[in-house]
Every structure is written in structure tokens, then in C-alpha cells.
Amino acid sequence: MKKLPKVPVVIVGMGWAGGIIASELTKAGVEVVGLERGKDRQTKDYMMGHDELRYQHRAELMQDLSKETITHRNNEKMKALPMRSYGTFIVGDGVGGAGSHWNGQTYRFLPYDFEIKSLTEKKYGKNKIKPEYLLQDWGLTYDEMEPYYDTFEKMAGISGETVELYGKRSNPYPTGPMLKTPVLEEFEEATKNLGYSPYMIPSANLSEAYENPDGIKRSACQYCAYCENFGCEYGAKSDPVVTVIPVAKQTGNLDLRTHSNVIRVLNDGKKATGVVYADTITGEEFEQPADIVVLTSYVFNNVRLLLNSKIGTPYNPKTGKGTIGKNYAYQVSAGESTLFFDDKEYNLYGGAGALGIEIPDYTGDNFDHKDLNFLHGAGIRTTQYGDRPIANNPIPSGTPSWGADFKKQSIKYANSTFKVKSQGASLPHKDNYLDLDPTYKDEYGMPLLRMTYDYTEQDKELVKYMSKITKKIAEEIGADHIETQEEQAPFNVNKDTNTHNTGGVIMGADPETSAVNTYLQMWDADNVFVIGASAFPHNSCFNPTGTLGALSYRASEGILKYIDKPGSLV
Amino acid sequence: MADKRKDTNEVVDSTKRRFIKNSGLTVGGLVLGGALGGLVSVNTGSKTNSEEVTGTPKADSNPNAALMFFTPDQHQITEAAAERIYPEDDLGPGAKDLDVAIYIDHQLASPWGGNDKAYMSGPFHKPEPTQGPQIKVLRKNLFLLGIKGLNDYSNKHYDSEFIELEGDDQDDILKEFESGKVNLHPGVTSDHFFTMLRTLTIEGAYADPMYGGNKDMQGWKMRKFPGSYMSLTEEIQKDSFVELEPQSLKDHMGH
Numbered sequence: 114m115k116k117l118p119k120v121p122v123v124i125v126g127m128g129w130a131g132g133i134i135a136s137e138l139t140k141a142g143v144e145v146v147g148l149e150r151g152k153d154r155q156t157k158d159y160m161m162g163h164d165e166l167r168y169q170h171r172a173e174l175m176q177d178l179s180k181e182t183i184t185h186r187n188n189e190k191m192k193a194l195p196m197r198s199y200g201t202f203i204v205g206d207g208v209g210g211a212g213s214h215w216n217g218q219t220y221r222f223l224p225y226d227f228e229i230k231s232l233t234e235k236k237y238g239k240n241k242i243k244p245e246y247l248l249q250d251w252g253l254t255y256d257e258m259e260p261y262y263d264t265f266e267k268m269a270g271i272s273g274e275t276v277e278l279y280g281k282r283s284n285p286y287p288t289g290p291m292l293k294t295p296v297l298e299e300f301e302e303a304t305k306n307l308g309y310s311p312y313m314i315p316s317a318n319l320s321e322a323y324e325n326p327d328g329i330k331r332s333a334c335q336y337c338a339y340c341e342n343f344g345c346e347y348g349a350k351s352d353p354v355v356t357v358i359p360v361a362k363q364t365g366n367l368d369l370r371t372h373s374n375v376i377r378v379l380n381d382g383k384k385a386t387g388v389v390y391a392d393t394i395t396g397e398e399f400e401q402p403a404d405i406v407v408l409t410s411y412v413f414n415n416v417r418l419l420l421n422s423k424i425g426t427p428y429n430p431k432t433g434k435g436t437i438g439k440n441y442a443y444q445v446s447a448g449e450s451t452l453f454f455d456d457k458e459y460n461l462y463g464g465a466g467a468l469g470i471e472i473p474d475y476t477g478d479n480f481d482h483k484d485l486n487f488l489h490g491a492g493i494r495t496t497q498y499g500d501r502p503i504a505n506n507p508i509p510s511g512t513p514s515w516g517a518d519f520k521k522q523s524i525k526y527a528n529s530t531f532k533v534k535s536q537g538a539s540l541p542h543k544d545n546y547l548d549l550d551p552t553y554k555d556e557y558g559m560p561l562l563r564m565t566y567d568y569t570e571q572d573k574e575l576v577k578y579m580s581k582i583t584k585k586i587a588e589e590i591g592a593d594h595i596e597t598q599e600e601q602a603p604f605n606v607n608k609d610t611n612t613h614n615t616g617g618v619i620m621g622a623d624p625e626t627s628a629v630n631t632y633l634q635m636w637d638a639d640n641v642f643v644i645g646a647s648a649f650p651h652n653s654c655f656n657p658t659g660t661l662g663a664l665s666y667r668a669s670e671g672i673l674k675y676i677d678k679p680g681s682l683v
Numbered sequence: 684m685a686d687k688r689k690d691t692n693e694v695v696d697s698t699k700r701r702f703i704k705n706s707g708l709t710v711g712g713l714v715l716g717g718a719l720g721g722l723v724s725v726n727t728g729s730k731t732n733s734e735e736v737t738g739t740p741k742a743d744s745n746p747n748a749a750l751m752f753f754t755p756d757q758h759q760i761t762e763a764a765a766e767r768i769y770p771e772d773d774l775g776p777g778a779k780d781l782d783v784a785i786y787i788d789h790q791l792a793s794p795w796g797g798n799d800k801a802y803m804s805g806p807f808h809k810p811e812p813t814q815g816p817q818i819k820v821l822r823k824n825l826f827l828l829g830i831k832g833l834n835d836y837s838n839k840h841y842d843s844e845f846i847e848l849e850g851d852d853q854d855d856i857l858k859e860f861e862s863g864k865v866n867l868h869p870g871v872t873s874d875h876f877f878t879m880l881r882t883l884t885i886e887g888a889y890a891d892p893m894y895g896g897n898k899d900m901q902g903w904k905m906r907k908f909p910g911s912y913m914s915l916t917e918e919i920q921k922d923s924f925v926e927l928e929p930q931s932l933k934d935h936m937g938h
């Protein structure tokens with residue numbers, strides 16, 4: 114294996130987290146090697162981007178599952194089997210990562226999230242949190258996070274409006290909220306009638322042209338409808354490729370190596386010494402020594418690389434000891450109500466990935482949980498992404514899924530259906546975790562990540578509760594026919610649709626219960642930083658990227674401090 | 684020319700067809716004539732009524748509308764089955780006239796048909812319902828097993844080729860296949876094939892026409908989907924429905 118000259122910093126994965134670290138370090142004059150397993154990308158690649166089949170259904174921008182995937186089982190009694198094709202979890206691949214094909218809904222988590230354990234116990238007593246739910250504080254407060262959120266939002270140009278019920282903001286959103294469409298107006302009116310306080314979802318699809326503090330100029334969103342699962346042909350959707358990566362490239366300090374798949378992190382038991390990676394085109398393997406190793410390879414590979422490299426202690430669900438793989442969490446999306454209109458047609462063929470409206474009233478602890486058997490809450494929302502025809506064939510239940518009736522009904526309702534949806538928080542449970550699969554391997558012969566996960570009692574109760582709210586709102590809007598999904602079915606690795614995975618390398622103030630400190634520096638190897646939603650001790654009811662982006666800014670500050678003065682940052 | 688020949692050869696009354704079938708002279712319902720190759724056309728179907736198929740031949744200049752994977756009889760079965768999934772009605776064409784079977788042919792010929800981006804390492808265990816399919820058979824082979832299965836089932840239970848059956852009978856067979864009751868091959872049940880048939884049919888009706896289906900964007904027109912527009916900022920704000928003339932990716936070429 115060829116050994117390359119040592120470098121100060123090597124970054125594994127060039128999505129949002131890797132891009133932010135690269136731009137912050139290179140701007141400060143640090144030389145950085147960025148290793149990315151996929152290809153390089155640019156805005157003009159998407160001239161043929163309005164191709165639903167290629168980008169959405171054939172997963173053009175996503176990880177090639179023939180090379181690696183995850184295995185899943187709902188509980189320890191089952192044998193975990195590989196997710197062979199998509200599927201849920203459409204993990205990114207290539208420069209920009211999933212930040213190229215994401216929707217762009219860019220939230221902050223609540224002050225409640227960061228101190229969830231203390232605040233819950235304070236308000237509802239010590240016994241409110243059942244022992245099998247491994248809730249813990251994050252080790253820092255919302256107020257400490259606020260400046261990093263602010264930096265992330267300014268870099269990306271987030272479009273939105275201030276929400277009273279959420280954490281205090283030092284500045285308004287850099288750009289105003291997205292346009293309101295008739296469908297969103299109907300949600301707005303109905304929720305106001307019911308006494309809620311609707312707001313436009315904060316969006317990384319720019320509502321107006323914007324220049325960010327790095328001098329990057331981007332144009333406004335055209336509501337083209339090819340957004341979620343697609344790259345933006347305008348550069349209007351914030352993507353590492355049109356924001357942080359060009360900034361890093363321009364410094365001359367970024368050595369970006371694409372088609373470079375990291376296989377393991379080399380270490381001497383105390384510190385990392387570098388990484389081994391393979392050129393995915395030739396198969397040749399290289400050793401890249403480095404002073405600092407930064408893992409930004411998404412939740413799954415952050416965990417898998419640590420386990421395959423024997424860094425940190427794997428979580429053991431029997432003893433509760435160990436941290437790597439612990440507190441894996443997802444999100445609950447059941448509980449929605451669908452409205453069918455017989456004589457109304459909306460221009461639903463247009464839209465954007467982050468075009469939507471939501472109420473804050475049932476998020477976090479913004480409603481009383483004293484008599485409820487679940488904690489946290491959900492964002493109740495209506496969105497307009499653009500209803501592309503292969504993916505959207507709404508039919509009232511009872512309609513066959515093919516044949517004459519299917520065709521008639523799906524066409525009748527193609528422009529006459531929308532949903533009041535619920536996106537609920539997911540709290541960690543001792544039986545939900547990530548480890549290495551004993552059987553299945555990736556193309557380099559390394560064990561795949563095994564996920565042991567199912568929705569918990571808490572999740573199911575939350576869904577039941579929220580389904581009543583979505584129904585109430587749907588009824589207030591009024592439609593010819595309303596259908597509500599009242600129960601959360603078991604987790605299904607090929608059906609459930611969202612890629613909001615969190616945990617596995619969680620942050621905290623205590624090395625016994627967390628893997629990284631609040632700079633996302635590993636307790637067990639202080640020159641390893643593990644950055645991403647893998648650091649979240651639980652998952653909130655909001656999309657994760659705003660928070661992992663903010664944490665990436667905090668981590669880059671930590672890395673710069675470490676370069677000046679090696680050692681633990683806390 | 685070619686179209687004309689096809690039309691004359693399609694006009695076969697059922698008694699004669701049955702006779703020829705029994706004497707072993709048909710392939711997938713098509714009568715074998717002298718110039719075998721010339722008989723085959725992408726527009727053949729299960730029509731047995733001569734009045735329906737005579738008339739002016741369509742001027743079809745699309746060189747993409749030819750087979751790269753199926754044999755002609757496989758194509759016919761696919762066309763007939765897809766038409767039941769997405770039938771012609773007063774809203775507009777069904778799968779057959781949208782060239783869905785051409786779309787399916789092209790997909791199965793593509794790397795996707797060979798499971799290029801799917802995880803294919805063993806072992807292949809029987810999954811729980813929450814774990815997604817665990818099938819070793821490649822998509823293209825699963826599909827061929829499926830359409831062969833349809834025809835075998837039809838011959839066994841109806842004493843007829845699948846493409847010659849009445850729509851209701853075809854539906855009954857498809858329902859059997861949907862339920863997974865039919866074994867296509869050791870360890871391969873028909874539900875996996877059916878799911879693929881259904882999905883591919885919908886894709887073929889609505890994917891960009893460059894893939895071979897959604898002929899003349901008629902799939903989009905039926906549901907008033909505009910295809911690919913660079914900006915929809917104005918339209919989404921309107922209270923009333925704005926119907927746009929659809930555009931396909933071809934309109935973006937050369938920009």
C-alpha cells in the first residue's frame with residue numbers, strides 16, 4: 114500500500130459537515146485533504162435534471178447499494194438482512210453529499226431539546242422519563258448553540274420568519290419566507306381559526322437572490338418541483354457545492370480527492386494516525402497519515418468507520434455500557450390526514466423542497482405533557498414539493514391499486530389532494546442501536562452497519578395523539594373526503610420515507626454516556642472529530658441539517674483550537 | 684410499408700387462430716407467416732377484432748420504439764398485462780398506446796435490469812415483512828419468469844394464450860399473481876413480479892418520453908402534468924388551475 118506524505122487534517126466525506134469543516138479550516142490557512150467516495154458535481158450538471166425516473170426512482174445522486182448498504186432488524190430476535198434496494202434512507206454520495214438532493218427545510222432545534230432530561234424532570238418529576246428511554250442533555254444549551262445556527266443560516270441564506278414559540282434569535286432569517294400558495298393559505302386560515310400560530314417552514318430554497326458573507330451570490334428559487342431527490346439547476350437550493358466547497362477550493366488549501374473511499378481509520382490505541390482509502394476507479398489503496406482525522410461521512414459511516422477501526426467502546430444493549438452505536442434514533446411520520454377534493458384543482462405540479470407551512474404548537478414541550486404518556490411532539494404541516502406523476506398517485510382507500518378504477522381515481526385526484534402531515538420526534542431507547550453486522554460485508558470486505566430499530570411505545574402514542582390534530586385541522590380546512598392514518602406501523606426499511614437518522618456517536622458532558630464532547634471531539638481519541646447528526650443524543654421533530662450545520666461550525670472552532678493547542682478541548 | 688404488413692397479419696379471426704395454435708404455428712398469439720421478421724411490430728396487441736386494427740396505419744417515426752430486450756411474444760404479453768394495470772378509457776390511452784411495453788423493454792435492457800446498484804451479496808434469507816425483498820434473481824430474469832408464468836397459467840387454466848383472453852380473465856390471473864400464490868421458480872413467488880409489473884407500468888406511463896413510454900406525453904396530458912418547466916413561480920400562486928402544454932427534456936437540449 115502506498116503511503117502518502119502526512120497532512121495536518123484529513124476529512125472523510127464532503128457533504129454539509131465535511132464542506133463546512135473544509136471551508137472554515139482552509140479560510141484559516143490550514144491545509145486540508147478532503148476524501149470523498151463519489152464524484153465531483155456542479156450546478157450545470159443538472160440541465161437534464163428534471164427527470165423523475167432517473168433522479169428519484171433510480172436514485173441517481175445516492176449511494177450505490179451494490180457497494181455498501183445497511184442491514185436491518187426490528188429487534189434482536191430477528192436476523193438482520195440487507196436493504197438491497199431503495200428503500201428508505203437515501204444516503205448521499207459524491208461532493209455535496211445528501212446536501213445536493215435534500216429538500217432544504219432548515220430548522221433550529223428547541224431550547225428544550227438541548228436540556229431535555231433536566232427540563233422534563235424539573236417540570237414533570239423524576240419518574241416521567243421511563244428508564245428504558247435513554248434521554249440525556251446535550252452538554253450545551255440553546256443559547257450556546259445560537260451563534261452557530263446564526264452562522265449556518267447566513268452562509269446558506271435561509272428563508273424564513275421568526276417564530277415566537279421557538280428559541281430566541283440574534284438576527285432575523287437572512288431572507289424572507291417562501292411564497293404562499295393557495296394550499297398553504299388554506300392550512301394557514303384553518304390553523305388560525307383553531308387558535309394556532311402557523312409559520313412558513315424555514316427554507317434553503319432561496320426566496321430571493323442572496324449574497325452570503327463569503328461573497329457567494331445565488332439566485333432565487335423558481336419552484337420548479339424537481340427539488341427533493343434532485344440537484345438544483347439554478348444553485349438556488351443551498352448545497353455544499355454552491356456554498357462552502359467553492360470557498361474552500363478558492364483558498365488553494367483544499368486538496369479534494371474524489372473517488373476516494375475511506376476503509377478505516379488508523380490508530381495506535383490512543384490517537385488516530387491517518388486513514389486508509391481506496392481509489393474507487395482503480396481499486397488501489399493508499400495510506401494517508403494525518404495529525405487530525407475528521408469523520409463527516411454521515412451518521413452510518415461515522416459509526417461504521419469507528420467500529421471497523423476499533424476506536425471507542427461499542428454500545429452493549431445488555432449492560433448499557435459503551436457509547437459507539439448508542440441512541441440511534443429516527444423520526445415518526447405517521448399520523449397524517451389526506452384531503453381529497455372532488456371539484457377543486459390546485460397547481461400542485463409546482464413547488465419546492467422546503468415550501469410548506471407548519472404550526473409550532475405541538476412541538477417539543479410547547480404543550481402540556483402532564484397527562485400524556487409520551488414526551489416531545491411533532492411539527493404539523495402542509496407542504497407543496499411539486500407532485501411528480503410517478504411518485505404521486507393519490508387514491509381514496511378502497512380503490513384498487515391497479516386497473517380501470519385506479520387509473521380513473523388517481524387521475525381525478527392528481528391535482529386535487531393534499532395532506533396535513535406530522536413529523537414527530539424520536540426518542541432513544543435502550544434496544545435501538547447500531548453495531549457491525551456479523552454476516553454481510555461491503556465491497557472491501559468490511560462488515561456492514563447493522564441497525565436494530567423499531568418504533569417505541571412512546572412513538573406510537575405520539576402518533577395517535579398527533580393524528581387527532583391533523584384530522585382536526587383537515588376538517589377545519591374542509592374537503593369532500595378526509596382519511597387519517599391513526600397508527601404507526603412497525604418500522605419498515607423499504608417503505609418508511611425519510612433520511613433523518615441520528616445518534617450513534619453522541620455528544621455530551623460525560624465520557625461515560627457520550628462518545629464526543631460538545632466540540633464533537635472524541636473522548637477516546639482527542640485528534641478524532643466525528644461530525645454530523647450522529648452527535649444528536651435524540652432526534653427532535655425537526656429536520657436535522659440546521660443543527661448538524663451549526664454543530665459543524667462549532668466543531669471547526671474546536672479543531673482550530675486543537676491545532677493551536679492539542680489536547681482535550683473541555 | 685412495414686405498418687401495413689403488420690396490420691394485415693394481425694387480422695386473424697379467433698377460430699383460425701385457435702386452429703393454427705393447435706397445429707403449433709403461433710408464437711405468443713402471432714400467426715407465423717413466411718416473412719417472420721416482418722410480422723413483428725411494437726404496436727401489435729391482443730386485438731382479435733378485425734375492424735379495430737384496420738384503418739390508416741400510424742406514421743411512427745420514432746426509432747426508439749423497437750425492442751432491445753424482449754422477444755416479440757414477450758413484448759406482446761407485457762403489453763397485454765400492462766394494459767390491464769393501466770387501461771385505455773375515456774380519459775385517454777392505456778399502457779399499450781403509451782408504449783409502456785417499450786419502456787419496460789428498455790428498462791430491462793438497461794443496467795437497472797441487471798440490478799447494477801442493488802446489494803446482491805448473499806446469503807439470501809426469507810425476510811420478515813419489514814425487511815424488504817431478498818431476491819437473488821435479477822430484475823430482468825424475474826420479469827421474464829413473470830410473463831412466462833402469466834402465459835403458462837393462462838394455458839393451463841383457460842386453455843388459451845394470455846394475450847387472447849378477455850380482459851376480465853386477464854385481471855383474474857393478475858390478481859392471482861398479485862397475491863403471490865403462483866410459484867414462478869423455486870423460491871420465487873409471483874407477487875414480486877407483479878409489484879415490478881405495476882411499478883414499471885406506472886413509470887412507463889409517466890416517465891419522460893425519452894425512456895420510450897409516455898408516448899407523445901399523453902400520460903402527462905391526461906393528468907395535466909406539465910412535465911419539465913424551468914419556472915413555475917407564477918402558476919403556483921394562482922387560485923385557479925393553470926393548464927400548461929407539457930414539455931419534455933428534449934426541450935432542454937441545446938440550451
Ligand SMILES: Cc1cc2nc3c(=O)[nH]c(=O)nc-3n(C[C@H](O)[C@H](O)[C@H](O)COP(=O)(O)OP(=O)(O)OC[C@H]3O[C@@H](n4cnc5c(N)ncnc54)[C@H](O)[C@@H]3O)c2cc1C
Pocket residue numbers: 125126127128129130131148149150151202203204205206207208209210211212214215216217218219220341342373374375376409410411412414466467612613644645646656657658659661
Ligand atoms: C431526500 C432527502 C431529503 C432531505 N431533506 C432534508 C431537509 O429538508 N432538511 C434537513 O434538515 N435535512 C434533510 N435531509 C437530510 C440531509 O440531507 C442530511 O442531514 C445532510 O445532508 C447530512 O449531511 P452530512 O454532511 O452529515 O452527510 P452527507 O451529506 O450524507 O455527506 C456525507 C458524505 O460522505 C461521503 N462518504 C460516506 N462514506 C465515505 C467513505 N467511507 N469514504 C469517503 N467518503 C464517504 C458520502 O459520499 C457523502 O458525500 C434530507 C435527506 C434526504 C436524503
Ligand code: SF4
Pocket residue numbers: 317318319333334335336337338339340341343344345346347348349350464465466
Ligand atoms: S424548487 Fe427551487 S430550489 Fe428546488 S430545485 Fe427548483 S429552483 Fe432549485
